[in-house]
Amino acid sequence: MQIKAILFDIDGTLVDTNDMHVLAWEEAFARVGASFDRQVIHDQIGKGTDMLVPTLLPDADDDQQEELGDTHGAIFKAQYLETAKPFAKAHDLLAHTHGLDQQVVLASSASQGELDHYIGLLNARDLVSATTSSDDVEKTKPAPDIFATALEKLPGIDPSEVIVVGDTPYDIEAAAKCGIAAVAVRSGKFEDAQLQAAGAVAIYDDVAALLAGYATSPLGR
Template identity: 65%
Template sequence: MAVKAVLFDIDGTLVDSNDFHVAAWQEVFRGIGATFDDQTVHDQIGKGADMLVPTLLPDLDEAEHQKLGSAQGAIFKDRFIDRVKPFPGAHDLLARVRDDGIRVVLASSASAEQRDHYVDLLDARVLISKTTTADDVENTKPAPDIFAVALGKLDGVSADEVLVIGDTPYDIEAARKSGIATIAVRSGKFTDQALRAAGAIKLYDDVAALLDDYDASPIAAASATVEPR
């Protein structure tokens, strides 16, 4: 069946932000006397605070999860977001997908403020059909909520007419629970083993590599069958 929409994760996929999120979380954890190595924290990036904090600090209650998540968001905004850069090829890949008549959706659990910042950073406002944010869902990845909401915003589009592009096992797991296949990129610094084990249908080094291989990629099957809009 032809692909009618591509749901893009943002952090680690379109923009190079994962290491900055690790740094912001480490500052939060140090503030409460918790110690983790960077790899341990990195391996949870892709989850929202509602999923990340209980994994690392299982004895905290929900109010503490929210408090730490808010603190991480504030630190990230104040110290790191202006240092985040788009990955090479990110804008051009979004444009290529849109030009093929396929709807471009940013399916992220970032805050609305972060989403708007990244849309401008990617110069993608005219390319995007729909977006999601943390405000749209009760649970973040690897729960399926983000992709279920995104799919619900695409009237008349079914899960087998959609692809996800993401960088973490949690993107892939969340998409799989929604019945959607995922192309994974290595730019988020997760291992091939983790991405394949989660169910990625194909791996690329980054979005530039996917763009270079576009005609042979799983997306390209849509190009000849979807009418431009």
């Protein structure tokens, strides 16, 4: 089956931000008197506020969750967003995909504002067919909403003709719930065992490695 569209995660996949999000969440939690080991926070990166906060603070009510999410977003925007850099060859991978007439879709648990910033950072405005952010859905990854919404923007394309590229188990789990295969990259600093357990069909070091092996990868086969 020829792949007609590729749904790319952004944070940790195309842009090197996972460690920044860990620090922003650490500060946000500290402001409400909560403290977690950074690895514990890292292991939740890839989820949106609606999934991350209840995992770490199960007693937080909806208002507290929203407040923490807003605090994290404000800290990330103020201290980290402008210094975030794309991974090597991230733009080239999107351009290569587009050049093969495969639709490029950015499907992220980030806010729409962050997503717009990243599109500019990746110089990808002319390459992207559709986007989905946390602002478009009720629940973020690992719920299927983000990828399901992206599929709705690809009329006539079957899930079997789509692949997800992501860096976290939550990308892979969300894709599976939509019947989409997922390729993982190690740049988000999750262990291979975690990615494999979630169902990754292939694992690459980063997007540069994926681009180098594109023709024989699940994206190009």
